[in-house]
Amino acid sequence: MTATSVALIGANGHGLHHREQLAEHERRGLVRLVALADTQPVTDPPDGVPVYADHLALLAETKPEVVIVCTPPHTHLALTRDALHAGADVLLEKPPVLDRAEHDALLAEQDATGRVVQVGFQSLASPALVRLREAVATGGLGTVRQISVLGCWRRDDAYWARSPWSGRRTVNGRPSLDGALANPFAHAVMQALAVLDTPVIRVEVDWLKVRPIEVEDTATLRITLAGGVRVLVAVTLAGEDFVDGELTVYGDRGSAELTFREDRLRLPGEPAAQLVAGRSTLLENLLAFRASGTPLLSGLARTASFTTVIEQLRAAAPPYQVAPEALAVEDGHRTLVGVNDVLRRCATEGALMNELSTTWGATVPDGTAND
Numbered sequence: 001m002t003a004t005s006v007a008l009i010g011a012n013g014h015g016l017h018h019r020e021q022l023a024e025h026e027r028r029g030l031v032r033l034v035a036l037a038d039t040q041p042v043t044d045p046p047d048g049v050p051v052y053a054d055h056l057a058l059l060a061e062t063k064p065e066v067v068i069v070c071t072p073p074h075t076h077l078a079l080t081r082d083a084l085h086a087g088a089d090v091l092l093e094k095p096p097v098l099d100r101a102e103h104d105a106l107l108a109e110q111d112a113t114g115r116v117v118q119v120g121f122q123s124l125a126s127p128a129l130v131r132l133r134e135a136v137a138t139g140g141l142g143t144v145r146q147i148s149v150l151g152c153w154r155r156d157d158a159y160w161a162r163s164p165w166s167g168r169r170t171v172n173g174r175p176s177l178d179g180a181l182a183n184p185f186a187h188a189v190m191q192a193l194a195v196l197d198t199p200v201i202r203v204e205v206d207w208l209k210v211r212p213i214e215v216e217d218t219a220t221l222r223i224t225l226a227g228g229v230r231v232l233v234a235v236t237l238a239g240e241d242f243v244d245g246e247l248t249v250y251g252d253r254g255s256a257e258l259t260f261r262e263d264r265l266r267l268p269g270e271p272a273a274q275l276v277a278g279r280s281t282l283l284e285n286l287l288a289f290r291a292s293g294t295p296l297l298s299g300l301a302r303t304a305s306f307t308t309v310i311e312q313l314r315a316a317a318p319p320y321q322v323a324p325e326a327l328a329v330e331d332g333h334r335t336l337v338g339v340n341d342v343l344r345r346c347a348t349e350g351a352l353m354n355e356l357s358t359t360w361g362a363t364v365p366d367g368t369a370n371d
């Protein structure tokens with residue numbers, strides 16, 4: 001197999017991770033990095049790889065077979081469209097776009113150009129998710145009534161100052177949505193939606209922030225799917241003890257648990273979670289699609305439900321700010337005291353934060369359950 005030519009647009013930030021992965025794939029003879037593009041000076045470009053400030057010049061001059069788009073979300077539509085029109089397949093970082101009109105426009109561009117977009121939701125490449133879906137489809141859990149996600153991480157002041165779109169809801173008049181749900185926990189939200197892959201009917205959220213940013217760092221999100229199953233996502237970036245992201249599927253014959261990034265799965269009747277090995281990267285999967293038609297794991301169409309959720313979150317009232325007395329502040333970290341217990345209860349009971357009593361609730365005028 002000849003190595004596929006790949007270009008990377010957005011070469012700093014998370015683009016550094018793509019460069020590492022490309023170097024590893026290049027060593028295996030799968031790809032050839034032909035160019036980088038970034039509107040800012042590129043950190044440590046690899047020897048012999050041309051760097052462009054203008055992605056259109058890159059596309060015209062190097063004609064890559066695959067383009068990775070790893071730029072801020074508000075730039076995704078235009079850059080991906082240009083790459084498709086230049087004849088490339090695209091690995092587009094999540095969130096793909098920020099409303100359904102843009103999502104549908106990109107789906108139409110795929111059809112018009114005959115190319116494909118794989119979205120960077122690596123949680124959809126989880127072999128544990130495949131096994132969980134099989135168990136659900138074959139009735140191993142009985143009738144599914146709820147899917148929940150619990151994640152408690154910590155992000156400090158430096159994280160919220162990492163780039164111009166950090167903590168922002170809009171950039172240059174375009175939506176950006178750098179909150180816990182659309183950015184760090186996007187993979188968990190997408191994975192929860194992918195357990196059933198059924199359409200989203202209703203979205204409700206109660207969310208807050210512990211510092212003066214425009215987006216949420218703590219959220220409970222309840223999604224009602226066609227057929228009535230509820231997805232409850234309870235996450236924070238101002239957490240106490242670390243919880244990576246526990247996905248639980250509740251059925252009337254038992255529950256199953258999957259750890260979000262480790263591919264460990266426990267099905268009903270099993271005493272403990274076990275590793276489900278064999279995860280491939282989304283780039284490998286895209287190369288396999290190009291070579292032999294292997295189905296895309298995170299194709300653009302499959303991620304439309306995520307964009308539906310994001311669109312609804314854009315329309316919701318902004319997150320409220322909790323009072324300083326609800327926080328423990330140390331070394332650039334602000335911890336919302338009691339948040340882990342509250343989110344765990346929300347995940348179990350299918351509740352939004354403002355439907356339970358919380359220590360910080362008294363400091364908030366009336367909560368913000370939006371739907």
Ligand SMILES: NC(=O)c1ccc[n+]([C@@H]2O[C@H](COP(=O)([O-])OP(=O)(O)OC[C@H]3O[C@@H](n4cnc5c(N)ncnc54)[C@H](O)[C@@H]3O)[C@@H](O)[C@H]2O)c1
Binds near residue numbers: 163165183
């Ligand atoms: N899959 C994951 O786990 C993961 C992790 C982190 C970030 N991301 C996603 O990756 C994307 C980039 O995030 P980031 O944290 O690296 O952002 P960033 O702002 O740190 O870096 C983005 C880079 O894109 C460049 N850029 C912006 N507009 C450009 C344009 N028009 N042409 C060329 N370059 C341009 C910027 O100069 C910057 O170097 C986002 O969509 C983010 O959600 C995904």
